[in-house]
Structures are given as structure tokens and as C-alpha cells.
Amino acid sequence: MDRQYLIVGNWKMNKTPSQSANLVREIVDLRTKRGIASHVTIAICPPFTSLDRCAALLSGMDIAIGAQNLYFEEEGAFTGEISASMLKDLDLEYVILGHSERRTIFHENNELIHQKIKAAQACQLTPILCVGETLNEREANRTLATIEEQISSALNGVVDSNLVIAYEPIWAIGTGQTATPEMAQEVHQFIRKLLQKQFGEKGQRIHILYGGSMKPDNAASLLKQPDITGGLIGGASLVAESFINIVAATPHD
Numbered sequence: 001m002d003r004q005y006l007i008v009g010n011w012k013m014n015k016t017p018s019q020s021a022n023l024v025r026e027i028v029d030l031r032t033k034r035g036i037a038s039h040v041t042i043a044i045c046p047p048f049t050s051l052d053r054c055a056a057l058l059s060g061m062d063i064a065i066g067a068q069n070l071y072f073e074e075e076g077a078f079t080g081e082i083s084a085s086m087l088k089d090l091d092l093e094y095v096i097l098g099h100s101e102r103r104t105i106f107h108e109n110n111e112l113i114h115q116k117i118k119a120a121q122a123c124q125l126t127p128i129l130c131v132g133e134t135l136n137e138r139e140a141n142r143t144l145a146t147i148e149e150q151i152s153s154a155l156n157g158v159v160d161s162n163l164v165i166a167y168e169p170i171w172a173i174g175t176g177q178t179a180t181p182e183m184a185q186e187v188h189q190f191i192r193k194l195l196q197k198q199f200g201e202k203g204q205r206i207h208i209l210y211g212g213s214m215k216p217d218n219a220a221s222l223l224k225q226p227d228i229t230g231g232l233i234g235g236a237s238l239v240a241e242s243f244i245n246i247v248a249a250t251p252h253d
């Protein structure tokens with residue numbers, strides 16, 4: 001059997017509901033034209049305001065949908081927040097948690113991210129936990145220590161292996177600078193070991209995505225690495241053609 005990949009589009013704060021609907025239609029059309037690749041799961045993560053519309057358009061199709069955040073409480077006086085069960089009710093499968101933009105701009109810490117992971121799993125949503133080092137941490141040779149700290153605190157006591165990890169070096173996000181395949185593989189291999197330690201055999205099957213300026217022209221060399229099983233795509237997921245070209249770049253027999 002071909003190795004299985006997961007390619008996720010993180011639309012961030014882009015696309016109104018009607019623009020989102022257009023992009024979804026373009027993605028579906030292009031993918032149908034190019035043929036169905038059974039070794040790749042595709043997911044898109046539009047903004048909250050577009051989720052309902054995208055879910056309706058994709059109903060019955062094998063393109064999954066995720067959200068970009070949630071709040072861990074079940075309900076109550078948390079103005080502006082969205083709970084896991086609200087997302088689950090829209091038939092979503094994934095939720096991105098701990099993205100570096102949320103950690104830096106919105107001051108999310110590892111403890112909060114841990115609570116969010118538990119809330120997502122409790123509602124059978126698959127969290128996509130983002131981890132990654134700053135340029136300073138890389139230059140100070142603290143990449144692996146940073147990743148270990150982020151993973152061990154976010155997954156502290158977690159026994160459910162229903163999750164995805166996205167390794168996103170912060171210096172590579174939206175900058176056009178990408179980690180070399182070898183640099184990324186080193187971190188992915190390290191993450192794989194941490195997951196095996198925590199989840200045993202099941203840790204072997206958890207997707208570990210690379211994110212940070214993944215584009216159609218560098219995707220194949222990254223996705224060839226033994227421990228990179230997909231991508232979390234920002235900028236290049238906002239145009240149907242480049243997103244589907246990344247999907248098409250996943251190696252298969």
C-alpha cells in the first residue's frame with residue numbers, strides 16, 4: 001500500500017464566505033480534473049465565518065474541513081470564543097491548535113494549548129498541534145529542546161493518539177524561506193521518537209506535517225523524507241492551482 005499523506009490548507013484570516021465558496025469550487029474542480037489520489041487526504045481550514053458554507057459545499061466529498069482554533073470550555077460567558085462541540089456540529093474533522101501566530105500575537109502558552117487539545121479530542125475532533133522554533137532558538141542550538149518542551153507540555157497525560165503534529169519553523173512561515181529537507185527530516189524524526197515513546201505502536205501512525213513556505217516547487221523534496229507525511233500550507237493554499245499542485249507532488253508508486 002502507498003504511504004498515506006495529509007495535506008492541509010490553513011487559510012488564516014483570508015477569504016470572505018463567498019470568496020471561500022469560490023475557492024472550494026475551484027479546488028474540487030481541479031482535483032477532479034487531475035484525478036483522485038487515494039494516498040492523500042486533503043483538508044481545508046477556512047476562517048470560522050466560512051465553515052458552514054464550505055461544509056455544505058463539501059458534504060459527501062472526501063475533502064475534510066478543519067477550524068483554525070477553539071476555546072477549551074464547553075459553553076458559557078466567553079465572549080468571542082468558539083467551543084469544540086460547536087465545531088463538531090458542523091461535521092468538522094480537524095482543528096489547528098497552537099499555531100505560532102496564536103502563540104505570539106495572542107499570547108497562547110503551552111498550558112492553554114494543552115487544555116485545547118483535550119477539549120478537541122473529547123469532541124472527537126483531530127487536533128493539528130503546531131510546534132516550531134524561532135530563528136534565535138535555532139541559532140542557539142535549541143531547536144530540539146524547544147520542540148520537546150512544546151510537545152511534552154501540550155500532550156502531557158494525553159493517551160488518545162487521535163492527533164496530528166505540524167512542525168513549522170517560525171522563521172519559515174510566510175517568509176519564502178523553507179527548511180531544507182534534511183533540516184526538516186531531522187526534527188520530524190525526533191518528533192516521531194517522542195510520539196512513539198508516548199503512544200507506543202500507535203505513535204508510528206500519527207501524521208507529522210511540515211509547514212513553513214511549502215510550495216509546489218519544494219513540496220516533493222520535503223514529502224520524500226521518511227518522517228514527513230504531509231504539509232500544513234498557508235499562502236500556497238489560497239490559490240486552488242498551487243494547493244492542488246502540492247497535493248499532486250506527494251510521492252506515490
Ligand code: PGA
Pocket residue numbers: 010168172173174175176211212213214232233234235236
Ligand atoms: P505559509 O504558512 O505556508 O504561508 O508559510 C504555513 C502556516 O503558517 O501554517
